[in-house]
Amino acid sequence: MQSMESRASNNTETVTSRLRALIMDGTLPQGEKITETGLAALLQVSRTPVRLALAALEQEDLVRGAPNRGFHVRRFTIDDMREILDVRATLEGMAARLAAEKGLTGDEESLLRSCIEELAALIATGQHDQAAFRTFSSINIRFHTHIARIAGNAELIRLMERNPFRSAPLLHILPAEEALQVLRESQRDHIRLLEAILQGQGTRAEFLMREHALLPLSKATQLFDHINTNTAMRSIQQAG
Amino acid sequence: MQSMESRASNNTETVTSRLRALIMDGTLPQGEKITETGLAALLQVSRTPVRLALAALEQEDLVRGAPNRGFHVRRFTIDDMREILDVRATLEGMAARLAAEKGLTGDEESLLRSCIEELAALIATGQHDQAAFRTFSSINIRFHTHIARIAGNAELIRLMERNPFRSAPLLHILPAEEALQVLRESQRDHIRLLEAILQGQGTRAEFLMREHALLPLSKATQLFDHINTNTAMRSIQQAG
DNA sequence: TTTCCATAGATTGCATGCAATGTTCTCAGT
DNA sequence: ACTGAGAACATTGCATGCAATCTATGGAAA
Incomplete structure (x- = not known):
């Protein structure tokens, strides 16, 4: 990536x-x-x-x-960001579906598991500072990237790489408590996702992934009437 | 487009x-x-x-x-084409879903209906020569483009425009009888699609569209062990 | 005969000059 | 003071020269 x-x-x-x-x-x-x-x-x-x-x-x-x-x-309005994340969620969902339909090798499964374990360990510490969020994001990106790789569709990967918002947790603009909650919900999503993929449940994996990808945005829009897109983009940049 | x-x-x-x-x-x-x-x-x-x-x-x-x-x-293998069409089908599906969730204005509905009527008229003539296929393709593209417009997601439209295979009926490389059958099945899909969109059935519209977008490829791969990608691309070009 | 190196040719990557197009400021006329 | 025309300035779009890099050919050594 x-x-x-x-x-x-x-x-x-x-x-x-x-x-x-x-x-x-x-x-x-x-x-x-x-x-x-x-x-x-x-x-x-x-x-x-x-x-x-x-x-x-x-x-x-x-x-x-x-x-x-x-x-x-380019000026990014909040609607622009919503549209881009919507497309991203659809593409990520496709990756999850393909991965589920294709099935995992032992190596691939253990790689995903290790991501989940690292995230669990991080959350267990209860940290909720910027450094923790950065670590979370980088592991999260690894998890998502790996699923895209497993899906094995080069065109899909190409489009995802060109999407401006790689993994967009928007964690940095959320209040610490809310951010921690997003972490926990994300982690629950990850576990369910892996489960769905392992069981070859393509459609379930697809929809879980969509929800998962849209989670931070919906959290953020719950809290703020208007998101400052400059701040949001900086946040996304820091996450990568 | x-x-x-x-x-x-x-x-x-x-x-x-x-x-x-x-x-x-x-x-x-x-x-x-x-x-x-x-x-x-x-x-x-x-x-x-x-x-x-x-x-x-x-x-x-x-x-x-x-x-x-x-x-x-670039060399396009048959797998490359499959991957690209797979992504395209997913994006088209997203467009259909968004259109269904958003709902149609009267103008939008009548524009889609007129596409369907034109296609019906064309099929009714029973023609199955190159000229007929070209006409079919151009109307078909109008139908799909319009749905994407209705969906109203600029990022989605951008990606679809960049996809090498706009609407990929592959009609030109199919035997005439098979091609005609594809036309009829396509048309049935169009009608169902409009129905689903009108009733606000987003998920149904999405999956109908996916099937629809993949139809020509699956027909073609049923018939040929190996598709000549040069011929296929020329065919797609002629369609546009 | 085969392998390796060197040199010549080809091609890209970059810098820059020039013409065409846009933009802005001035100034005359109302 | 305000509007409009025109000129000065700024900026892009294109062409081309030059250096760096890559490729290919040929010849010498094993």
Whole structure:
């Protein structure tokens, strides 16, 4: 899953990664105008790789460009985030279904189990600080990534990797108590999911996964009338 | 849905469209090596727009490139096509579900109904030549596109537009009798789908749509041990 | 004959210049 | 003061040159 970052022998990919990071962590705020020359100066490269990077991020829909009028950072409304997470939930559900239909090898099962055990251990400590949430997210991502791998559909994996919100726990913007509760419910989902997959219950796995993927968002919208999308994106970025 | 073609004020988009067409219609066969200079000479432009077009199509996964070693046309195995259609079916299913959950306005309903009536009229003529299949495909695409619009999820539409196989009836590679049967079964699916959507039966609509989207592929694989992916892609291209 | 290395050719990756297109500011006219 | 036209400025889109990298060919050594 980290294949999109880091590995960068050429400048273009470096610029793409850095620009993506600048956007996701809010350094470049939503709606900010981006000029090729400006970015080139900022990142100390020529306009060529910048242009290529912008084209790439335009396809990811992180920046938007009008012909002859340059680019600006996409504005994410709360509805945009909801839509993206909705698609993500559907794709994750498909991955779970395929995994269940295909069945697990012993190795695959134990890998998923170990994720669940690590999460259980983490929750048992009762910690609810930022560090704990980060650890939780990284294990969680491993769990989800592995299910996608097991599903074995390359096109599916490709789309999931391009989705801006990898695993979007939104934990960081929730009050600590609420966040802990999300952790616990998530963990219960994980256990049920593995059970469904092991028993080859494709449809059950699919719907469990959908619910699971939408859990943090529904929690967050229960609590806030209006989510600040800048904060939310920073939160998601920190989670990865 | 045709937004990706035609509208091309600048060279880069023109080159992108033309290159995509060259690949989809088999002029550039699968696995063919593509050099920037070669394409630039062929299309009478400089390397710059070619480079941008290649980067775009790489993200669509129609061409693949190794660092410093250029690009080649992606090879589609039959399994690749299956995977892509599987994802497409899931996304189409999501669109149907959202449409059902949202409900139709009068205009939306009558637009879908008119598609169905046109298809019924076409089938009633009993024609089963290439021209009839093309007409069928174009109406069919309108039907599906409209459902996606009704669903109203921009991210979903974006992914569906990027899927290489828009509506993939594969009719052209089936024997005429089989193709006609596919038409009839499709039409039955359409009617049921509209019914489910009108009654707000989201899950039913979702699963009907999935089956519907996979129908042509399963028919084709019933008949052939091995589908020639070049022929199949040409067929899909003709359908669009 | 086979293997390895070196050199020549080809191709990509990047930087930059130039023309075309947009944007903004000024200033005259109302 | 306000509007509109025009010019100055800024920015993109494209072409092209150059260096770095990769590939291929040929020849020498085992």
